[in-house]
Amino acid sequence: MANTAHLIYIVSGGAGTSGEQVVNTVLAQFPDNDVSVAIEGNIRLVSQIEKVVNEARECNGIIVHTLVDSMLRNTLLRLTREQGVIEVDLMGPLIERLSAMLGRAPLGRPGLYRELRKEYFDRVSAMDFAMSHDDGQSPEDWPKADVLIIGVSRTGKTPLCVYLSVLGLKAANCPIIAGVPMPEELYQMEQSRVVGLSIDPDRLLAIRSRRMEHIGSTAKTGYTDPGVIDEDMAEARRVFSKGGFFVVNMTERTIEAGADEIIKRVGRI
Secondary structure, eight states: OTTOSEEEEEEOSSOSHHHHHHHHHHHTTSTTOOEEEEEEOSOOSHHHHHHHHHHHHHTTOEEEEOOOOHHHHHHHHHHHHHHTOEEEESSHHHHHHHHHHHTSOOOOOTTHHHHHTHHHHHHHHHHHHHHHTGGGOOGGGGGGOSEEEEESTTSSHHHHHHHHHHTTOOEEEEEOOTTSOOOGGGGGSOGGGEEEEEOOHHHHHHHHHHHHHHTTOOOOOGGGOHHHHHHHHHHHHHHHHHHTOEEEEOSSOOHHHHHHHHHHHHOOO
């Protein structure tokens, strides 16, 4: 990192999200730039400030900061001035103007905005988790999930995960396919946080057939072959039984109703 020609350090008492968004918005005005962005978040100590200022000086970088702690902000301002490091204060001037206008001192507590809007940020985080852990992706992250949903194709795994994520639950899903071993991480999960989906084979055949029509495919494949569907369902039953997993039958259930059953099982955040 020290050898990078153009480097911007985002220094924040919180996660650095605000500073990152501003910097990336500005960088978008300079297409094909060779600027790297490093986030130095959760700054609480003077030693952390000293470290990032030294790094910025060594690589001729710029520091963009959103510190609300006046002591840390003043320390950063002093050190950058002494060491000739360019800094951009995104928070200080506005805090000072508002303090003068309102006639009172700011709280100076890092991460307060995120703390006040925790429910919103939890939902955003859960939705991002669902999208990045769809269809068996990143099984090494499954222990971080509130629920892992497994089942054969077209039983509603992805819609359920999206719906649950809007409610703030981190949901991942993984397909069950006959002849394809399930990831070992599945059986390392806490049993109560894994939910299997079952469905009537005839109902599944109808859903898969409509799916093929929707995408304009007329070719005959195992996807809509009753024999293959029976094999998939048998494999799903073996997986459910092996893990002792709770199973929700989606044959006559809407996504909302299925989600309610899952929430009863794993609880709500």
